[in-house]
Amino acid sequence: MPVVTVAPGGTATTSLTVRNDSDIVEAYSLEVVGDCASWTTVEPARVSLYPGTSETVTIRLEPPRSPEIRAGELPLAIRVLPTEHPDGVRVPETTVYVEEFHQLRTELQPRRRRGWLRGRYRLAVRNEGNTPVQVGFTPGQPGEELAFTFNPAGPKLEPGESTEVGLRVRTGKPVWFGSPVVWPFTLTTAETGDQDGTRPDRTQPDETAHRPPLDAEFVQIPIFPKWLLAVLAVLLALLLAWFTLVRPAVRSAAKEAANEVVQPRPTPAEEQAGGGQTPGSGTGGASPSPGGPGQGQNPSSGTGGEGISPGNGDGGTTVGGGQQSSETIDLKTTTGTTESGFHRVAEKTVFGVTDIVVANFQGDEGVMTISFGNRKITTIALETFRNQDYHWVTPIKIPANNTVTIEVTCAKPGTPATGRQANECHEVLNVSGVVSRTEQ
Template sequence: MTVRNDSDIVEAYTFEVLGECAPWTEVEPARLSLYPGTSEQVTVVLRPPRSPAVRAGEKPLGVRVLPTERPESVVVSETIVLVEPFAEQRAELVPERRRAWRRARYHVAVHNDGNTPVAVTLSAPETDDQLTFALPVRPEHVAPGDRTEIDFRVRVAKIVWFGKPVTWPLRLDATAAAGEESGRHPLEGELIQLPVFPRWLLAVLAVLLALVLAWFALVRPAVQSAAREAADDRTQEIAQAAGQESQAAQPEQSGGGGESPQQGRQEQGGAATGQGVGQQSSATIEVRTNAGDQGAGTYVVPEGKVFRITDLVLGNHQGDEGVLTIEFGGRTITTIALETYRNQDYHWVTPVDVPAGESVTATVNCARPGTPASGRQAPNCFQVLNVSGGLTDAPN
């Protein structure tokens, strides 16, 4: 740039750069002194940084010339500066390695470090027959200094059910086009396809199967055998205890050990046991009840006796419906629905004692008479109970 002093005095001039180019533009020398009527050239030095902050294209440039002695004579020289474009991009695959059963998501991170916009497209030049890439169709535009992520998906054709993980190599190209120039960035990664059922799960299943087989083949028979032995031992203990109790309950007899005479009522029967424990006796109770009514039947223990009950048999041959309640000496033994049985029996290892004057009572609430084998509905409910045990003398 040429500076001329058209004044009539010696003048010193300084320079000031104006516009977008000011941060990276200098004037050399920074100060210039001229005699009247003389001129001299100064150099305007442009140093634009290689950065996306300085966009490519035309930039206005102005230089203000400031006289020291006569500042009112300031002059501004203007021009246009053309900043040339440069392309510089970085592309990376994120993540480089991913584990999945069949499908996986990736993205390509693109950094535009140039000073001109670029359009980025993805392509898979070497696609494996077993891999399918779902790539975006339209290019992604990236401004200077910006960063963007382009998502895509990868799918494996077949599922791996068992075995080891399979590693599939991935190869992509990210092409960045800036005007007529373009840059290709090759990308590489991996997809590790995991089996649906891992190897350790197969080992666990094999161990569980072995344990099940061992249970059925070895442990279960041993447990059943031990249970049977324990049940047999318990049965023997109960039998021995019952025999000792019977011997302790025998009345003392003088003479040759003759049998005690039979005692009983019309509803009793049985034979002498021959062991001095009284008389084996049984009583039958029959209860007839109309539908919707309640009926009861009793057996009263004779004076001076104790009825030691060991067995109870219930009969509902008509299939009546209702509720049966059984009491021994005022104690409720059981309450049972008639429709749940036709024949039912109860047995006690330890006899249930009913003292003299107390009764065995069967109370029937008849809901609906049943139909016996004849095929015609009975007129009323009919229940039969047989209670048996030992009839012994009451203690003095």
């Protein structure tokens, strides 16, 4: 049989003559064997011959266009089996040359990528031809703003083999502000270099090797979005408004408040020494008397004097220009009992109380009562406070030999900062004010 050349996806035929050299009528079965058997047929597949006669059969080759049918030479054999004399089987052979074809399938994902400077793509390539190829990639764009990098750059693929190539697209400079910039580009895939399995006499190129390019684009987004400019403008406007309007007003108000704080406030004794004369009362309130400055009338004594105010119910008068004084009462009380602590005002003095501070630093539970002389000032539940202070603009005057008294009923000692519960309640009272001498 002659050599047969066939193209994948096409059809080729050859012939085989069968002759009966026996002396009886013989039937012959023809069967294709070898690598070409799946896509080769014999027509007819069975012939009957008289002695000395022959018949020519047609061998039809139809290889599919598939990477499984490799390009190159393949052996073709036809087994001729006599029915009556099977030992006389014959297997004539020939060579079939399968032509090569090139077919690449490429897919680019994604087709659109966003980024500041670079974008990454995936290029899937499959060799659907029947000969090994080395693949090359050719990017294209209207300008030269983009740089392309392939990894791997030129893969070699066997028939039916697939691979994935990484593509990185990079721009030369960033976009700082404004709208995104769209950079379209194309990508062409083709076979490069010498291909294996080609015939030396093959000079015509494979038209299927030329494929349309793939279209894609890289969207370069700005480093700073548009809304950031608006935010910066608003912040700048607020900053200017602060320095031009708000800051001067705040500084002026703060300066006025500071001036009010640093201005000295006259003490009650100084006010009395200034020439006013007030009638004595239990609360220490003062009001100017008629008759002009420096001279007044005392309802309790019937006489008045300059710089003198009446006592607080003890029949004496206080001399102006008293002295600041502070006393502390430290009281401990066992659970379930009531204890008292006091400070007694010295003879020939009047204690004008302006401030008291009460400390329940253990967090005890119970009741505390504070009294000035016979006058009860307040009663407090200990569990409602840790530190409490009271202040009076007009001093509360306590005459000589009267007391500042603190009375505590301890219900439950608290837990101080040490973390261990105390054995007894412990309260501290600090009383401050002005002590003035009196004249009987």
